Amino acid sequence: MIFAQASRLKTHLPTTTFPAVVSNYPATILAPLYQLEQSQWWSPQQILEKQFQQLGNVLSHAYNTIPFYKTRLENARIDPRQGITSEQWRKIPILVRRDFQGKEQQFLTSALPKGHGRVGEITTSGSTAEPIKIYTTELTQLFWNVFTLRDHYWHKRDFRKKLVSIRFFKGDQAQYPDGANMATWGNPVQLLHHTGPSCALDIKKTDVSDQLAWLSRQEPGYLLTYPSNALELAKLTLDRGLKFPSLQELRLIGEVVDQEVLDICAQAWNVPIVDVYSANEVGYIALQCPEHRNYHIQSENLYVEILHENGTPCAPGEVGKVVVSTLHNFAMPLIRYAIGDYAEVGEPCSCGRGLPVLDRILGRTRNMLVLPTGEKYWPILGLEELTKIAPIRQRQVVQRMLHDIEVRLTTERPLTRAEEDKLREMILSKLGYRFNLSFVYLDRIERSAGGKFEEFISKVTL
Numbered sequence: 071m072i073f074a075q076a077s078r079l080k081t082h083l084p085t086t087t088f089p090a091v092v093s094n095y096p097a098t099i100l101a102p103l104y105q106l107e108q109s110q111w112w113s114p115q116q117i118l119e120k121q122f123q124q125l126g127n128v129l130s131h132a133y134n135t136i137p138f139y140k141t142r143l144e145n146a147r148i149d150p151r152q153g154i155t156s157e158q159w160r161k162i163p164i165l166v167r168r169d170f171q172g173k174e175q176q177f178l179t180s181a182l183p184k185g186h187g188r189v190g191e192i193t194t195s196g197s198t199a200e201p202i203k204i205y206t207t208e209l210t211q212l213f214w215n216v217f218t219l220r221d222h223y224w225h226k227r228d229f230r231k232k233l234v235s236i237r238f239f240k241g242d243q244a245q246y247p248d249g250a251n252m253a254t255w256g257n258p259v260q261l262l263h264h265t266g267p268s269c270a271l272d273i274k275k276t277d278v279s280d281q282l283a284w285l286s287r288q289e290p291g292y293l294l295t296y297p298s299n300a301l302e303l304a305k306l307t308l309d310r311g312l313k314f315p316s317l318q319e320l321r322l323i324g325e326v327v328d329q330e331v332l333d334i335c336a337q338a339w340n341v342p343i344v345d346v347y348s349a350n351e352v353g354y355i356a357l358q359c360p361e362h363r364n365y366h367i368q369s370e371n372l373y374v375e376i377l378h379e380n381g382t383p384c385a386p387g388e389v390g391k392v393v394v395s396t397l398h399n400f401a402m403p404l405i406r407y408a409i410g411d412y413a414e415v416g417e418p419c420s421c422g423r424g425l426p427v428l429d430r431i432l433g434r435t436r437n438m439l440v441l442p443t444g445e446k447y448w449p450i451l452g453l454e455e456l457t458k459i460a461p462i463r464q465r466q467v468v469q470r471m472l473h474d475i476e477v478r479l480t481t482e483r484p485l486t487r488a489e490e491d492k493l494r495e496m497i498l499s500k501l502g503y504r505f506n507l508s509f510v511y512l513d514r515i516e517r518s519a520g521g522k523f524e525e526f527i528s529k530v531t532l
């Protein structure tokens with residue numbers, strides 16, 4: 071059982087450089103993979119019991135080796151060495167980014183269990199301005215690989231086809247016009263399977279038209295990119311009447327997927343669209359069900375709670391904040407960490423898997439509009455409708471202050487006064503409030519570090 075054994079799991083890793091280590095040991099991947107094949111069919115109750123067993127291990131470890139958690143648990147009158155109940159669990163305060171930002175080292179364990187391998191470190195470059203550092207282990211890297219494979223198996227990917235990705239890369243690898251070409255899909259797939267080739271293109275300096283030209287040269291079997299980029303590629307594919315007969319599936323990562331993305335991409339390519347929900351800090355949070363559009367929480371990796379503002383759990387159909395606890399990161403356990411996203415709880419899935427269900431991922435707090443009444447929601451500002459009014463290529467809406475909205479546009483030509491007026495009316499009606507609205511024209515709207523494109527950003531904190 072993964073849950074109970076994780077803290078003792080021996081990975082027998084040699085002392086070579088960190089992420090490559092796991093690649094040498096297909097057997098260390100196969101064992102947990104086999105366990106995941108079983109655990110996905112457990113009942114929700116069985117899964118929860120195993121999670122609480124493992125949470126007990128994580129909490130004891132955190133209590134014993136990280137003073138921050140010792141104090142936090144003592145204040146909540148919890149002694150995890152006695153085990154933990156769900157009532158006690160809910161008394162543990164929620165952890166937020168600013169609790170450890172800039173003081174990450176205080177969250178590093180003073181005694182990592184030996185079988186977890188060596189400590190590595192990642193910096194989340196995500197969409198927020200201030201990065202955070204996360205300590206990982208060879209064991210968490212192993213789990214990353216295992217869940218990557220689960221996603222491939224669930225969606226029955228044909229590894230002989232070509233995998234093509236257009237995303238953010240650090241440094242200057244994968245630049246246009248050639249991108250980077252690899253003989254295989256890389257790790258972890260190549261450890262267990264013969265694979266076809268893969269290729270990658272860095273999104274940060276390549277405009278959509280060049281991306282499409284590059285993609286046309288690739289004969290893609292699978293295309294992996296961000297939803298906002300897929301939308302732009304799909305529209306251009308339709309405009310130019312291009313066909314990609316080799317394409318089997320569109321894989322989306324990194325951003326919230328809305329209906330417009332699904333509709334236009336389906337129209338352009340007519341292939342299944344599969345999303346994943348993951349975060350640098352904690353790994354895979356939820357994978358899309360192989361049979362339905364909903365998402366299964368990866369309960370073997372994390373304990374995920376969806377909570378109302380008052381801390382009570384959401385029922386199916388309700389939206390709440392996503393709070394995660396890592397089950398296997400003993401270097402820097404994150405316990406009841408509010409990752410900044412919101413999600414809607416789903417009913418149990420008819421596919422038979424006991425893994426809990428999310429119906430929708432709704433995105434980040436900073437992508438919520440704040441109304442002067444104090445209400446907050448995620449605005450939907452479909453590009454499609456705006457382009458019916460004026461020749462707009464990109465748009466980004468920023469709430470600069472409580473009453474002030476800035477609409478950033480890139481356009482094919484300068485807009486007329488009449489077009490601006492129509493746009494203003496449409497945007498204000500969608501936002502549901504008479505904000506002061508100004509237009510700013512740019513040559514290009516850049517993605518944030520990490521490659522994400524945010525359609526709406528609020529700088530207002532209430």
Ligand SMILES: [Zn+2]
Pocket residue numbers: 359360361362366419420421422423
């Ligand atoms: Zn399912």
